[in-house]
Amino acid sequence: MNRPHDPPPDTLEEIEERLETILEAALSSRRTVTGIVQIWAQRTPEQRRLLLHWLPILAGLNPELGFQCARIVPAWLDGLDHEALTRRLQEVMDRYDQSGLQAALEALRGDGGSMRNDAGSVRLTEVMGVLTHFVTALGGRRLGIVEGAIPLTTTETLILPPSLSLRGDPHASVKLYDCLTAHLWALGRFGTYFMELPERLSIHPDPEAASRCYLTLEAYRVDGILARRLPGLGRFMAPWLDPDRFDPPWNTHLAALMAEEGSVEESLNRLAAVYGSPLPEPPPFHGALDFKPALSTLQQRLEREKRLFRKILGTTLAQMKPIQMAVDPRESTLEAATLDDGMTLELRLDGQPLILPDDLQTVTRSIIQDLGQLPPEYLQAAGPGGYLADATGNGAAEADAPLTSHADLPEDGFLYPEWDHQRQGYRRDWCRLRERTLDRSDDPVVARTLEKHRGLWQQLRRKLEWLRGGDRWLRRQEQGDEVDMDVWLDSWMEERMGQESDPRLFRQRRHDERNIATLILVDMSGSTKGWVNEAIRESLVLLCKALEVLQDRFAVYGFSSMTRKHCDCYVIKRFEQPLNPEVEGRIAAIAPKDYTRMGVFLRHATHLLNQQPARIRLLITISDGKPEDYDSFQDGYRGIYGLKDTRQALIEAKHLGIHPFCITIDREAGDYLPQLYGPARYVVLDDVRLLPLKITDIYRRLTS
Amino acid sequence: MPHNAIEVEANLIREQPYFASQGSEIDLFTAAFHNHIPVLLKGPTGCGKTRFVEHMAWRLQRPLITVSCHEDMTTSDLVGRFLAVGGETIWQDGPLTRAVRHGCICYLDEIVEARKDTIVVIHPLADNRRVLPIDKLGMLLKAAPEFCLVISYNPGYQSVLKDLKQSTRQRFVAMEFDYPPASLEAEILHSETGIDRTMADLLVRFGHLTRNLKGNGLEEGASTRLLVHAARLIQSGTAPALASEAAITRVLTDDAEMLSAIQALSETIF
Ligand SMILES: Nc1ncnc2c1ncn2[C@@H]1O[C@H](COP(=O)(O)OP(=O)(O)OP(=O)(O)O)[C@@H](O)[C@H]1O
Ligand SMILES: [Mg+2]
Numbered sequence: 002m003n004r005p006h007d008p009p010p011d012t013l014e015e016i017e018e019r020l021e022t023i024l025e026a027a028l029s030s031r032r033t034v035t036g037i038v039q040i041w042a043q044r045t046p047e048q049r050r051l052l053l054h055w056l057p058i059l060a061g062l063n064p065e066l067g068f069q070c071a072r073i074v075p076a077w078l079d080g081l082d083h084e085a086l087t088r089r090l091q092e093v094m095d096r097y098d099q100s101g102l103q104a105a106l107e108a109l110r111g112d113g114g115s116m117r118n119d120a121g122s123v124r125l126t127e128v129m130g131v132l133t134h135f136v137t138a139l140g141g142r143r144l145g146i147v148e149g150a151i152p153l154t155t156t157e158t159l160i161l162p163p164s165l166s167l168r169g170d171p172h173a174s175v176k177l178y179d180c181l182t183a184h185l186w187a188l189g190r191f192g193t194y195f196m197e198l199p200e201r202l203s204i205h206p207d208p209e210a211a212s213r214c215y216l217t218l219e220a221y222r223v224d225g226i227l228a229r230r231l232p233g234l235g236r237f238m239a240p241w242l243d244p245d246r247f248d249p250p251w252n253t254h255l256a257a258l259m260a261e262e263g264s265v266e267e268s269l270n271r272l273a274a275v276y277g278s279p280l281p282e283p284p285p286f287h288g289a290l291d292f293k294p295a296l297s298t299l300q301q302r303l304e305r306e307k308r309l310f311r312k313i314l315g316t317t318l319a320q321m322k323p324i325q326m327a328v329d330p331r332e333s334t335l336e337a338a339t340l341d342d343g344m345t346l347e348l349r350l351d352g353q354p355l356i357l358p359d360d361l362q363t364v365t366r367s368i369i370q371d372l373g374q375l376p377p378e379y380l381q382a383a384g385p386g387g388y389l390a391d392a393t394g395n396g397a398a399e400a401d402a403p404l405t406s407h408a409d410l411p412e413d414g415f416l417y418p419e420w421d422h423q424r425q426g427y428r429r430d431w432c433r434l435r436e437r438t439l440d441r442s443d444d445p446v447v448a449r450t451l452e453k454h455r456g457l458w459q460q461l462r463r464k465l466e467w468l469r470g471g472d473r474w475l476r477r478q479e480q481g482d483e484v485d486m487d488v489w490l491d492s493w494m495e496e497r498m499g500q501e502s503d504p505r506l507f508r509q510r511r512h513d514e515r516n517i518a519t520l521i522l523v524d525m526s527g528s529t530k531g532w533v534n535e536a537i538r539e540s541l542v543l544l545c546k547a548l549e550v551l552q553d554r555f556a557v558y559g560f561s562s563m564t565r566k567h568c569d570c571y572v573i574k575r576f577e578q579p580l581n582p583e584v585e586g587r588i589a590a591i592a593p594k595d596y597t598r599m600g601v602f603l604r605h606a607t608h609l610l611n612q613q614p615a616r617i618r619l620l621i622t623i624s625d626g627k628p629e630d631y632d633s634f635q636d637g638y639r640g641i642y643g644l645k646d647t648r649q650a651l652i653e654a655k656h657l658g659i660h661p662f663c664i665t666i667d668r669e670a671g672d673y674l675p676q677l678y679g680p681a682r683y684v685v686l687d688d689v690r691l692l693p694l695k696i697t698d699i700y701r702r703l704t705s
Numbered sequence: 706m707p708h709n710a711i712e713v714e715a716n717l718i719r720e721q722p723y724f725a726s727q728g729s730e731i732d733l734f735t736a737a738f739h740n741h742i743p744v745l746l747k748g749p750t751g752c753g754k755t756r757f758v759e760h761m762a763w764r765l766q767r768p769l770i771t772v773s774c775h776e777d778m779t780t781s782d783l784v785g786r787f788l789a790v791g792g793e794t795i796w797q798d799g800p801l802t803r804a805v806r807h808g809c810i811c812y813l814d815e816i817v818e819a820r821k822d823t824i825v826v827i828h829p830l831a832d833n834r835r836v837l838p839i840d841k842l843g844m845l846l847k848a849a850p851e852f853c854l855v856i857s858y859n860p861g862y863q864s865v866l867k868d869l870k871q872s873t874r875q876r877f878v879a880m881e882f883d884y885p886p887a888s889l890e891a892e893i894l895h896s897e898t899g900i901d902r903t904m905a906d907l908l909v910r911f912g913h914l915t916r917n918l919k920g921n922g923l924e925e926g927a928s929t930r931l932l933v934h935a936a937r938l939i940q941s942g943t944a945p946a947l948a949s950e951a952a953i954t955r956v957l958t959d960d961a962e963m964l965s966a967i968q969a970l971s972e973t974i975f
Contacts, residue, residue: 134966141917234973614920
């Protein structure tokens with residue numbers, strides 16, 4: 002691999018030799034590097050050094066891509082500075098990851114708007130955090146934002162371009178990001194994507210062309226809605242929405258669509274009239290004219306949320322029954338009333354209004370956003386088991402949900418990006434993670450651990466009292482930090498009046514409990530075999546018991562990977578589950594499996610923690626060393642690559658207000674640790690029995 | 706105790722406090738009052754709980770005594786204490802005792818902030834005994850017929866430890882408050898500040914956007930109270946964007962990223 006301090010090749014022979022080595026796989030007897038050498042020779046040594054940094058990366062992705070880059074990219078150096086070049090190449094690589102070689106070559110050849118150095122451009126990474134909040138506020142549900150060449154929404158994830166520039170003005174460019182985000186969100190929110198769409202489009206001779214017309218109409222329809230609801234945004238969009246910009250027949254139809262609060266039917270009605278006319282030039286805040294990713298996401302979400310809805314509903318009714326009313330959940334009726342913006346939902350149980358728990362509110366709202374109403378069958382209990390019967394029964398099936406049509410999207414599980422430090426960019430949707438259940442084991446590890454560490458546990462229990470962060474004064478103490486003047490005065494009075502006085506004259510400073518959610522991520526890679534695994538299970542037992550005493554909400558997940566396509570996250574305890582024998586049986590079942598692809602699991606944990614409405618969110622990882630996975634792309638997930646991706650995932654977590662804390666069990670504490678865990682707090686233990694005690698430190702530090 | 710009685714008179718509310726009702730809360734409260742059942746008000750900050758109690762006190766023509774509970778509050782702070790005056794000791798009623806004696810509405814705001822051993826003094830008052838034990842005087846004070854106990858708490862902030870105990874909560878009639886529906890909230894802004902309906906609608910819309918961030922980086926969205934504040938500033942000539950930034954955005958958070966996000970939301974509206 003080329004390193005910055007390697008001398009750039011100077012002579013034609015040197016250049017030729019380097020290029021031949023890098024591009025070997027793309028060369029043949031009739032295809033040589035001769036032409037390329039000529040091109041390279043025109044460049045300064047500095048520029049050649051830059052080219053030599055990128056070429057092996059590109060060629061490593063695909064030899065043909067490398068060969069074409071070697072030909073084409075040198076010419077870019079006239080128009081692009083270092084940073085712009087990086088961005089441009091990232092776009093090419095993104096295209097390769099998403100759509101393959103042909104698309105990447107197109108991106109390489111196209112001159113693209115980003116060829117110039119835009120003074121006022123803004124990068125997505127700079128505004129990512131703000132946009133995440135922004136879009137949550139718009140819709141009330143969190144959407145993912147990832148980087149990609151062409152803006153698009155899957156309705157759960159917004160794909161936004163790596164950088165944007167408007168009028169060379171950074172402020173305007175930021176607004177353009179806001180506007181693009183709002184627009185993509187609105188497409189999902191106001192009904193553009195619905196399950197019967199392909200069928201509705203199929204009546205036209207060319208459904209593909211019809212879909213582009215439809216999506217164009219829809220884009221302007223939702224812009225109209227946005228402009229009315231968000232007048233400030235409307236002012237920003239106005240110059241692009243002026244009907245005079247459009248040729249007939251688009252002008253009248255778009256003007257009408259934007260003016261009235263029409264539904265998606267309105268666009269479908271107008272489709273025939275514009276079908277066949279060339280599409281108008283889109284504003285910079287419109288996305289790709291493609292509905293497939295949205296539909297396949299929609300399908301998955303509907304299935305998932307129906308199960309979730311019924312599960313929470315079942316639990317809610319089951320809990321209500323004994324205290325508040327003696328009704329059979331099967332006989333209760335339930336109505337969802339959509340008020341205002343669908344903000345308030347009402348549940349009636351035998352005619353009596355009840356307040357929906359927050360999680361049920363959220364999922365119901367989401368379903369109503371997708372379907373426009375809550376279908377009655379969602380409310381019907383399934384047989385004698387009530388709502389819970391089918392909900393829980395499908396828990397395992399969730400991981401094996403039916404595959405959907407769109408080839409680019411996952412059949413199941415979660416897709417996460419991965420950080421490629423060489424590219425200084427993410428590989429989109431690179432890892433597939435599945436949540437799996439762990440079969441219980443009969444190994445009585447809980448009883449054994451509590452017995453074995455009885456002394457430690459008692460000590461720990463006492464210590465936990467002190468973990469309740471936040472100071473308060475305990476009054477009427479027999480001893481304490483200072484005299485409590487009020488009490489002292491009272492008791493002085495009482496004594497003077499001949500009454501018996503209270504001897505507890507002091508007040509003492511105390512810590513108070515806080516609202517904490519903790520997720521513990523446990524390494525189940527093969528290297529934990531033996532004493533490490535035993536130690537991990539023991540400390541997990543103590544830690545869980547400790548968290549239970551503290552009454553903090555917590556979850557435990559185990560992880561193991563076998564290439565980026567098989568990242569398995571084992572559910573040991575979800576946040577909402579109590580620490581019961583079943584969970585204990587799963588702790589006992591924690592066993593060494595395959596590899597340690599840290600980044601993807603940290604991202605999943607971050608995703609899960611994010612849904613917890615806690616004041617403090619803690620992400621604790623317990624692992625035994627370097628991140629590593631078994632796969633063959635480039636150098637694979639090991640060495641610097643794995644370290645940097647893990648580090649990046651920790652930065653992402655921190656970005657979202659999560660406190661990561663990494664615990665490494667490693668007898669020869671590696672010098673790579675500061676580099677790995679730099680952004681997080683971490684501790685290295687050679688005696689894992691110290692773990693439960695260390696945890697107390699984490700809490701104390703985080704809550705003081 | 707003429708002195709005390711005059712003081713209590715001062716707590717009578719003479720002018721009707723404006724309260725926009727969302728449902729049957731007025732009837733429910735009235736029924737509880739006449740049946741001697743204490744009332745528990747639940748709901749997020751700034752959604753009109755205090756205003757409601759003021760309104761009810763006016764409606765029922767009872768003096769209102771409000772106590773904001775806090776961690777350092779002792780039983781004596783509620784019940785009363787001896788004071789040393791010129792070598793003499795005299796007893797002074799605490800606010801709760803005053804309300805019990807003179808048949809006032811006693812509103813204990815944010816009850817869970819008080820410690821558990823303080824909260825228990827209300828137990829005998831809150832069941833059908835309706836008595837207040839005053840240990841220091843060695844007596845049980847029987848509540849006047851018009852005495853009414855109202856407590857409030859905000860379930861949202863409560864961590865497990867600060868939850869209201871079942872033995873306390875099961876003595877009360879519970880009323881759940883929330884931010885009013887959009888049109889009513891706009892009406893409240895209009896009535897409270899005179900702001901025009903269009904601007905009131907925009908403020909409410911902004912409020913809703915911030916409420917969507919609750920639990921997603923914000924502890925609480927903009928309350929009706931904050932919207933009222935912004936409306937007041939706008940009414941006195943402040944530009945809407947600036948008013949919402951000062952009265953809402955900056956109040957809600959200190960987090961730089963969240964500030965930018967709420968600012969961006971404000972720019973989509975004003
Ligand atoms: N239903 C309502 N009718 C009239 N005004 C209201 C109503 N709801 C809220 N307000 C306005 O909001 C302001 C704040 O309400 P209030 O002080 O009653 O809140 P609160 O629920 O007691 O909050 P906290 O829990 O913080 O004490 C009031 O001063 C009033 O201007
Ligand atoms: Mg109040």
